[in-house]
Amino acid sequence: MTDGEEKKADCLKVPPDCIREGDIPYMVEERAVDPQVKEVLQKTMEDGVQTVWDRFRNQQPPCKSCATGVSCQRCAMGPCRILGGDRDRGVCGADADLVVSRNLLDTIATGAASHSDHGREVAETLLATATGRAENYSISDPVKLAALAEEYGIDSSAGEKKTAEQLALAMLEEFGTLRGELAMAKRMPPGTYSLLKGAGLLPRSIDREIVEAMHRVHMGVGADYSNILAHGVKTSLGDGWGGSMIGTELSDVLFGTPGIRETMVNLGTLKEDHVNVALHGHNPVLSEMVVKMASDPEMVEKAEAAGAKGINLVGLCCTGNELLMRKGVPQAGNHLSQELVITTGALEAMIVDYQCIFPSLPHVAACYHTSVITTSPKAVIPGGEHIEVNPENAHEKSKEMLEIAIGNFPKRKKERVLIPDGPVSAIVGFSVEALREALGGTLQPLLDLILKGDIRGAVGVVGCNNPKIKQDYGHITLAKELIKRNIIVVETGCAGVACAEAGLMRPEAADQAGDSLKAVCESLGVPPVLHMGSCVDNTRILTLAAELANLAGARMDQLPVAGAAPEWYSPKAVAIGAYFVGSGISVALGVMPKITGSENVVNLLTEGLDGAVGAKFWVEADPVKCADIIEAHIEAKRAGLGI
Numbered sequence: 001m002t003d004g005e006e007k008k009a010d011c012l013k014v015p016p017d018c019i020r021e022g023d024i025p026y027m028v029e030e031r032a033v034d035p036q037v038k039e040v041l042q043k044t045m046e047d048g049v050q051t052v053w054d055r056f057r058n059q060q061p062p063c064k065s066c067a068t069g070v071s072c073q074r075c076a077m078g079p080c081r082i083l084g085g086d087r088d089r090g091v092c093g094a095d096a097d098l099v100v101s102r103n104l105l106d107t108i109a110t111g112a113a114s115h116s117d118h119g120r121e122v123a124e125t126l127l128a129t130a131t132g133r134a135e136n137y138s139i140s141d142p143v144k145l146a147a148l149a150e151e152y153g154i155d156s157s158a159g160e161k162k163t164a165e166q167l168a169l170a171m172l173e174e175f176g177t178l179r180g181e182l183a184m185a186k187r188m189p190p191g192t193y194s195l196l197k198g199a200g201l202l203p204r205s206i207d208r209e210i211v212e213a214m215h216r217v218h219m220g221v222g223a224d225y226s227n228i229l230a231h232g233v234k235t236s237l238g239d240g241w242g243g244s245m246i247g248t249e250l251s252d253v254l255f256g257t258p259g260i261r262e263t264m265v266n267l268g269t270l271k272e273d274h275v276n277v278a279l280h281g282h283n284p285v286l287s288e289m290v291v292k293m294a295s296d297p298e299m300v301e302k303a304e305a306a307g308a309k310g311i312n313l314v315g316l317c318c319t320g321n322e323l324l325m326r327k328g329v330p331q332a333g334n335h336l337s338q339e340l341v342i343t344t345g346a347l348e349a350m351i352v353d354y355q356c357i358f359p360s361l362p363h364v365a366a367c368y369h370t371s372v373i374t375t376s377p378k379a380v381i382p383g384g385e386h387i388e389v390n391p392e393n394a395h396e397k398s399k400e401m402l403e404i405a406i407g408n409f410p411k412r413k414k415e416r417v418l419i420p421d422g423p424v425s426a427i428v429g430f431s432v433e434a435l436r437e438a439l440g441g442t443l444q445p446l447l448d449l450i451l452k453g454d455i456r457g458a459v460g461v462v463g464c465n466n467p468k469i470k471q472d473y474g475h476i477t478l479a480k481e482l483i484k485r486n487i488i489v490v491e492t493g494c495a496g497v498a499c500a501e502a503g504l505m506r507p508e509a510a511d512q513a514g515d516s517l518k519a520v521c522e523s524l525g526v527p528p529v530l531h532m533g534s535c536v537d538n539t540r541i542l543t544l545a546a547e548l549a550n551l552a553g554a555r556m557d558q559l560p561v562a563g564a565a566p567e568w569y570s571p572k573a574v575a576i577g578a579y580f581v582g583s584g585i586s587v588a589l590g591v592m593p594k595i596t597g598s599e600n601v602v603n604l605l606t607e608g609l610d611g612a613v614g615a616k617f618w619v620e621a622d623p624v625k626c627a628d629i630i631e632a633h634i635e636a637k638r639a640g641l642g643i
């Protein structure tokens, strides 16, 4: 069964007495909705290979103190659990409000740090490109470069390279700027900007708020839960209008601003007669180079010499979303499908950068012939083959990685391969620029459709999968419910992949929309669910909402819009939710955060924030009820605007 004796990782199996074979079809139905996923999951379970769902089951029931956020591990006087009675305070005297709020701030800071560190690496790549150190990269969108230079007050007359260098330096400076504000926060409508400034919530720099968050979660700093959570909002805004936005904008400068294009999605994008390579993680810096290298005649020749017809690249998670948006690279799946791409038995290599990568992957790969190649010094995984990559060596290292994949092709065992039929087509690439272009150079027609009521409002359905919810059920059900109610849906991340796989990103999906939204989609030739990119690209949604609010002369919180993360799992998703709410866009969560141990924290997030920033969180696991809540919110906002 195990192909990879030479591998360091063990092939992890589900003990045979844990699952009766007759139960497998039932368990598959409970775990996923996508037909291609279900087919491969069934095979995976028959192979006995352990996946995220098995580990999730093994972890039940969870620790109640951890699940409600009242467990504190911050100092060596503990750990403590705030359980009520004579255990209503930790050793230091912290109560449930403090422990829960501190844990939440820690989560937000983790998410903001992850996105922002990604943004920093893209800025460093632009700097290396501009100064000639990364000669295989180039500037793909000079128009965006010039627009950003203007936004940052940089004179672009000195030429492209010099402008790119100055822009990269100006953006890198924002991570610790002493100016006390972020340039792109000025994209906010003036009303939103001054509301946040008045509330003391505008971030001073990207890193500073994250570092201060880490300071604040130390024992014996603040003890006021609302003050702690206000800093959480501020930290997240530094991610949304800073680190993540830099990631999106400079990725566009380097690799091209996405335009509307067609691609294919699901596990059926793997090809039986090709060397299959999956690109997984979040940062496009390396994967863009792999894409370039995969079509190099020398590599194609090597693949052919190994008996394949060529190299087939597929994406996973948000590295995949970056490539799908800009290059139309097919997407094999989202977060919970990452192990299944390997268990098809048809994957020669998975190249990963960072974030959302299961540490289990080398163990799954060890059950087949697949190599898991790690590339970032921040993301070394035991059992993976580590090839360290930086902008200077990415070209040559991409070649090395593809050679490993090609070398694995002859080891593939035909009898163990299952590639499902039926990849689904999807129209993707809806950057703000692409939308503007499709609408004739301005977003005014979109605003007019909203004002007129043909489109009642817009909702960003974003975020991950979580084994607490049947894979993709929340995303797909919510999106279908919203479009039925003439509410247009924009998506990023794993939500985007889920809805693409469900066919909601094909123009024909307009048939599932309400009459007026259907007519709009048909006249523009677009689907009712628009893919706007990766997790950092939630900033495209911020930019879109800000531009619409500016056109309407309104604050962002006055717009008939909302956000939703039906299946979120990640600290990054918490940071995204916080910066949406901080910017005035209310957000519905399908999974309860670990906050229910403090009624005060729950009330602040679900009610109190509304008074401060004009937005709040809802938590609703049922996507149909969630659509009801969002629809009522949108109608209330419309009434508020008198439309």
Ligand code: MSK
Pocket: 282, 317, 318, 334, 335, 355, 356, 462, 463, 464, 465, 492, 493, 494, 495, 534, 535, 569, 570, 572, 573
């Ligand atoms: S990949 S953060 S599971 S969306 Fe961005 Fe998907 Fe969430 Fe990772």
